[in-house]
Amino acid sequence: MKPFTAVRSESVAALGEVELIRRLGRWLAPVSPPSPRGMGDDCAVLPASRRPQLITVDPLIYGRHFDAGLAPERAGAKLLKRNLSDIAAMGGRPTAAVIALTLDPRVRIDWLRRFHRGLALCARRFGVSIVGGDVAQANGVLAASLTLLGCSTGGRFLERRGARPGDWIYVTGSLGASERSGHHWSFTPRLAEGAWLARRAEVRSMMDVSDGLAKDLWALAPPGTEPALEGAAVPLRRGAGLAEALGEGEDYELVLVVGARSPRAAFERAFKRAFPRTRLSCIGRFERPARIAPGSLRLRDYHGYEHLR
């Protein structure tokens, strides 16, 4: 569905801000608590939190993260799921979100309705309350920025740092061909897996793969090491080659580090029992350059997605 319309009566300009915000409230009603816990005041009031919290922000921009070929419901869900993947990457549980919309006056009301319907269904599925937001106008723009809060699921948070030389690198699911396969909108954020992994002593650090392993994995590498991967072990999505799996991005999988001396076989068995349908692959380890075996795949030969290039 094309998000812009030349017919004024079908556009958000025909509603104006006050009526648009009223409709946003209706569209989000299933996941939007009453004021002051939700929309309708200067701020939303959130309950006290006995546990440490998480915060992350990610946008969805027309022409960058989706186009007219993607159903609005799927775009709405994708906005939230991009953020959920960041909460999953720390082993957290999502709680509440606010959304800042930036709209051209020609944005179609019906597009926006369907976008919020997809967003609300996804929010309900993952237990997220939409507690507030903002609507602003900018010509030629259709963008939404979502800020998501989360909390601990009981254990620690898994950070990016924590790996040591010799540690093993694992990845969930499969990589590459995300755009072509529709994975970029159809993926399930790895919240359950992330929470489970945060409770396992074997796991030292974790992140999600969003810009491609070739770019992202460096963030987990202990100083003085680099990832030495076994090319054949990298789990490829159907239709993807190794370069696509390492460099395309939008995988929204978890990449995690398991201690060098951890009982790996028991860890892998326990994961398989907990998540029989989620693939978990050991793809290599962090090594000092001098120790890297000649046949290893060197990540420096591949490139991830870099914004603003």
Next chain:
Amino acid sequence: MKPFTAVRSESVAALGEVELIRRLGRWLAPVSPPSPRGMGDDCAVLPASRRPQLITVDPLIYGRHFDAGLAPERAGAKLLKRNLSDIAAMGGRPTAAVIALTLDPRVRIDWLRRFHRGLALCARRFGVSIVGGDVAQANGVLAASLTLLGCSTGGRFLERRGARPGDWIYVTGSLGASERSGHHWSFTPRLAEGAWLARRAEVRSMMDVSDGLAKDLWALAPPGTEPALEGAAVPLRRGAGLAEALGEGEDYELVLVVGARSPRAAFERAFKRAFPRTRLSCIGRFERPARIAPGSLRLRDYHGYEHLR
């Protein structure tokens, strides 16, 4: 300063995302705690909060909220202050923020540096940590969306609802001519006043004036009433007439409701002692239409700023 440049070496495209994020970290260093409390991981980790919290989000968009005539430092401070005004309006204290940037690749590095310098100085002044964010690309756009968290200052939060028929309407500072006078960027968010007012039993409800009193004040009106104002009591900024004071917006003042039977003189004296330099004006009361005196100013005759119109 013009935010866009045709010289590639001066633009963010010459940096690329990774180097840009490194510089953002440097520019924000005075107010940016180390990871995982700040930038650098999938989410930022926030401490547990024993008190209820506040959350609000407001953007700053080139061409809407500022133009090339505004110094970048002032634009950066304005982004934060717009949000601080929402925290002030509930009587809260700001704590932490995340920022989503949307940038055309031609955005000038030096513009962005100065923008973040202004933002960081303002954040330090008001005790706000900048804990994370996101950078995305969109052609022709220069926009930043800031999500701000806050907490209670000890008492309750002041909501928009709570007024009763006959209650008095007060406003801080003066209204109108915000753009012309530079008030729209030079204002001081009323955080101290808001926190003080939230501890006063006389005050029933409060909000900030951002789209003009003529639009905003309705949100405080008890059902079945409307604001009956005394035109001569509305505090005008130098150079502003009544229509501008009621309709222009960007005032970032507090409008609050004091109970009909409250000891008003004592309340006003106490405010004056606490804030000798902040004007506080009683401008009218909420009345049932039948009880409104013939000479009263009727807010329906004026219009506030409505977005998307």
